Amino acid sequence: MRFFIPILIGRILRALARARGGGSAYPGYIVLKLVPNFLQHVTKQFPNGVVFVLGSNGKSTTTHMISDIVRAHGLRVFTNPSGANLPQGIASALLSEVSLTGRLKADIGILEVDEAFAVELAGILSPSTVTMLNVQVDQLYRFFETERVATMMLDTAALSSANVITNHDDQFLDAYSAVDGQRVLRFGASDEVIAAAPNGLQNADDFATSAERARTTADAEVIAHTGDGATIRFDGADIPVRLPARGLHYAVDAAAATATASAALGAQFRADAVTTAFGTMKPAYGRGERLPIAGESAEFTMFKNAASLQLNLDALPDHPEQVLMAIDEGTPDISWIYDIDFSKLDHVDVVSGDKAWQIAIALEHAGVRIGRVEPDVEAAIKHMEQLGATTSGTKNFIVNYEIMMIARKALGHPDMEKTA
Template sequence: MSRPPKPLGTRPSAARYFIPILAGKVVRLLARLRGGGSAFPGYVTLKLAPRFLHDITRQFPHGNVFVLGSNGKSTTTHMLTSIMRAHGLTVFTNPSGGNLPQGIASSLLGQVSLSGRLKADIGVIEVDEAFGKVIAEALTPSAAVILNLQIDQIYRFHEPERVAGMFRDIVAEVSDVVVLNRDDHFLRTLAGRLEEEGRLDLGFFGLTDEAVASAPHGQVIARDYENESIAADAVREVYAEVQAVDGATATIAFDGVARSMRLSARGLHYAVDAAAAITLARKVLGERFSLDTAISALESAKPVYGRGETVQHNGQELEILLLKNLASFQMNVDYLDGAPESVMIALDEGSKDLSWLYAADVSKFSHVDVVSGPKAAFMALRLAYDNIDYGTVEPDLEKALKTMLASELPSDGKRTLILDYDQMILARKLLGHSDLERGAS
């Protein structure tokens, strides 16, 4: 079931939104002049106009599409945006990863006119699950994809079941289409409940058993133990099924027909994100959807900033990988091309509880050249626990980067930076890549 285009919603009153939009744009300009993006402009606008998100985004003929999940949201949002644009749609998205209400509002301020006019056919929105219900009530999504439910930010979410409840609340606000990961035990259970309701058109993506077995540590997915029997009984056909991954080349079967594509980053997790993006695009676009166009869009898309991204700095090639939680760290390490010759790991105070690092397999590393960030000592201790040599321990990231870049260039010419989110933002800025929105476009 595809959601057909509808006439544009009522254009927001120019008199009503002129001052809030002007104020937000001025604050946004000042923030960018200081060298980076900020959610504060959106916060200012929402304070002045609480219905800003709802009234601006209801102009989209194809509605709003939500991307949800513990891992992979930014990458899937970027992939889905690329596919929609390749099909001729003008897309509004929040490419800077601003997935809270004020972050989405800040992204809108970059495109909306002072009169409240926004020229876009569809919104593709990455959503933080904790604020998802509030955002869903404001944006009234027509479709959503949920990628996974994995152990993430325990200090914030406490347990996976709490996140499961957040997903259920968000889905309750979706009007037409929901696409789910068939191989995530909780999402299979959620699918059973949604099928009983019969309210939504459901789609599925997944992996073959062989694909899961090919990953050194599989996919670290949380189980919905309470409803495990329901999940185990649920066997559903998928549109897109990942069959194999070789570096950045993924083999995915669409309706049983295998296609090979080269993605912007390597690893099973990126292939799964691609399967999710294509499945949702097919549902939303209906007869307009072209698989060839979708594959071509993904093959030409650049990686999202800080997620398998390679940047150049003074003639040196730096690959940046995100250290977010056990699943993202493990999958990124698993798909390194052997032990990196030159590697730095940096952790910030934003990582409240890093005990999960002791569950990670770090045997891929022969050594780590530089350990940085406010929690550098914690990472050094973790490496020492597995008898992995490390060199410099420098909490100051700027000094650590200088040390790293001044060291002997590795034979393969590549340095690997494994950074948590806050350290990744700072590192990119120090390397001259502070504009996240431009970097993700």
């Protein structure tokens, strides 16, 4: 009964937050203050353990992929679908699933976790599987060095009780060695697939590691990729998948998800269930998601750093017809924007957000025509609505996380949790 009152309070706060038009980590914060061991108590109930997903980019997408694959095997999944990857966010997400007595009906927990809190959370939640996606240049105002982020991930992986899934194409992460009887699986893309990508995989370089590393085959390897289709070679089988969005990075995420699901499911794993899961998989919110706008679709391309912007631009069709590009203070330092290859864009119809003029200068420098600079996001969306129809039926929104949430709300889709 000691959980009854805190969970009831948390649920009331959560309902109030959602009534205002969105989710909030505040209910989880309050529950953890009232019952500090709430996370430990609930997550110990998963018979198939807890999976952590870490990485500079791709956490939400890969968590979404793993969850759908595991569901295709008939298991009940708890996950944090809105990307709430801090302790209070995970606790808040649990409030929608747990009973007032603290019981949870789920077979496995699959959690996106912020790297800075991963070691702390691993001590609390005891993950059975840790998946490390990539180390890319991101949030240097917060982490200072990419090597520091790699260390956080590697330290977390060492705390996994059974499995570690790591990126064969990442110099920082491929060096991981098993401890205490762990099973290590590696994922990646073939040399041929990477060579065909306009700007590679964008992983950060470990300059202390020789560039002439011996190349071996990954356990789960992307051997073919075209648009939103890919083939993953895993455990002697070639698994065809339809990706939820375009881009090589999504194919590599799919390989990571396949290896992770196999490790978590053990003998239950079936390759055909992977193809089935991807066949009906929807995009994780904001990542290739399409929402109605003026009788057409707004296709969201979300980024937060140079690597994610470049990989997503590389996946675009040449010279999309209508483009909105927006960044706000959620991405504090965008000096990296001058390193971006903008050749896929011949124009941008409207530039928006708090950093609209900074984007405009970078686009001008790259020779990309700009139709309008409108810092107000809602006004910029109105402008996109008034541009008229496209031949493709698609208006491209290239935005960071915070702008994505504002745009979704402006288009009538504020509740991200229902998109999972």
